Amino acid sequence: MKKIFITLSLLLVFNCEDDLTNKTPAFQAxxxxxxxxxxxxxxxxxQNNQLSISxxxxxxxxxxVVNSSEVGGYNFYSWTDDYAIxxxxxxxxxxxxxxxxxxxxxxxxxxxQEIDYVNNTISxxxxxxxxxxxxxxxxxxxEGVFYKIPINSGEQD
Numbered sequence: 001m002k003k004i005f006i007t008l009s010l011l012l013v014f015n016c017e018d019d020l021t022n023k024t025p026a027f028q029a030x031x032x033x034x035x036x037x038x039x040x041x042x043x044x045x046x047q048n049n050q051l052s053i054s055x056x057x058x059x060x061x062x063x064x065v066v067n068s069s070e071v072g073g074y075n076f077y078s079w080t081d082d083y084a085i086x087x088x089x090x091x092x093x094x095x096x097x098x099x100x101x102x103x104x105x106x107x108x109x110x111x112x113q114e115i116d117y118v119n120n121t122i123s124x125x126x127x128x129x130x131x132x133x134x135x136x137x138x139x140x141x142x143e144g145v146f147y148k149i150p151i152n153s154g155e156q157d
Contacts, residue, residue: 024148025146026038027042027055027149029142029144030141030144031139032140037057042055042149043150045151050066050067050069051064051066051069051112052064052065055146059088060086061088062085062141063085063087064082064110065083066112069115070115071114071115072111073109073112074109074110074111075109076107076130077106078105084141091133092132093130094106094130096133098136100135104138108127108141111126112124121150122146123148124146125145
């Protein structure tokens with residue numbers, strides 16, 4: 001039994017290891033804990049030191065805007081200029097908070113790990129909790145990864 005457990009554990013580790021490297025470039029996340037969201041189209045752009053990254057599929061769009069074009073971490077809160085959006089039939093944004101309690105605050109984090117100006121690509125991780133415009137509905141986006149997303153050949157400073 002112990003050998004079976006070890007064998008299955010090793011298979012799981014090595015099968016999950018190459019998920020993104022087999023799909024270069026890639027943009028994906030988990031939505032509301034159990035729905036795997038994988039972008040079919042994606043783009044990043046840097047203009048006037050503002051970075052935007054967007055990916056979409058038939059079930060929704062995930063977008064980020066941060067006022068920097070540097071490698072590093074960026075927090076998403078309703079009171080910051082940096083934000084994340086998930087759009088399906090509703091638009092959820094980290095610029096919106098929930099209603100009813102201070103405990104219902106949007107938040108999130110974008111970790112830009114690499115900006116490759118030679119190949120014009122960007123890679124990193126993200127997660128966020130966001131509310132719709134009325135604050136009644138929320139969405140959780142976790143385990144987000146973007147890998148070697150092409151950067152639009154606009155102004156890069």
